[in-house]
Amino acid sequence: MTLSRRETLQWVMAAAALPLARWTPAMAAGTDARPPFEVADWPDAVPPPLPANGYGRDPDLMAPKVPWPLTLSKAQRATVDLLGDLILPADERSSGAGKLGVGAFVDEWISAPYPIQRQNREQVLGGLMWLDAQSRALHGAAFDAIAPAQRANLLDALTVTTPAAGMVKPVAFMDTLRNLFVLGFYSLPEGKADMGFIGDQPTPGDYPGPTPEALAHFADMLTGLGLAAS
Helix, strand or coil: CCCCHHHHHHHHHHHHCCHHHCCCCCCCCCCCCCCCCCCCCCCCCCCCCCCCCCCCCCCCCCCCCCCCCCCCCHHHHHHHHHHHHHHCCCCCCCCCCCCCCHHHHHHHHHHCCCHHHHHHHHHHHHHHHHHHHHHHHHHCCCHHHCCHHHHHHHHHCCCCCCCCHHHHHHHHHHHHHHHHHHHHHCCCHHHHHHCCCCCCCCCCCCCCCCCHHHHHHHHHHHHHCCCCCC
16 A cells, blocks of 8 residues: 555554553463574664654644655555565454555655654664574575565564573564554554444433543553553
C-alpha cells in the first residue's frame, strides 16, 4: 500500500496518543534457549539522523506538515512490510499488517525527532542491519531473499524470554518492532474492526458501568504504568 506523508503523519499522531506508545513491555513468548546458529555481530553503529524539527505543540491534524526526513531505504521498508505480514498475517477478518502499509508507519515513527522514537530508531535500524547480516551468514542472501521456512526459523530464535548474551539486542529489536506493528495496526480502521471495536454507541436504559474484565484490564494497565491506586 502506498501512503502519503500526510497520511502516515496522521497515523503516527493517532498512535502516539495510545498508552502502548509509552508502555511497551517485551512480548516474546518462546522458551529460553541458545540460538541454533552462530550469531552475527550486532552493528557497531547506525547512520545518524539528520537534523530535524518536531511538529510542535499544536499540530494541524487536518493538514499536518511533515517536518522530518524519512529513514528507511526502499529495501528496508520492504523488509519491514514483509515482517509485518509474518508477525500480523492476513486472516479472514483483515489483511496482514505489511499489506496495510505498516512499513510506512514504522518509517515515520522512527524518523520523528523525539526520545522514544530516536531510541526505537537505533533498535530498528540496527536490527534490520543485523537481520540481513545473519541471513547472509546462514543462507547467503538477505532476509527478503531467503526461503519462507528459513525466515520462520530465524524469527523463532528471536522469540525467547531470556535470550543468550549475543541475542539480547536482536531479541530487543524484534520486541520493539512487534510492538510497533501492534501499535500501528490497531490504530487503523482495519485493526479496530479486527478487534471488534465499534466506537461510541448509545446505551439504552441505565448505564451498567464497565464490565469486571474491563476494570481488571484497566487496573493491570495502571500497575504496568506505575500508577496503581495506593
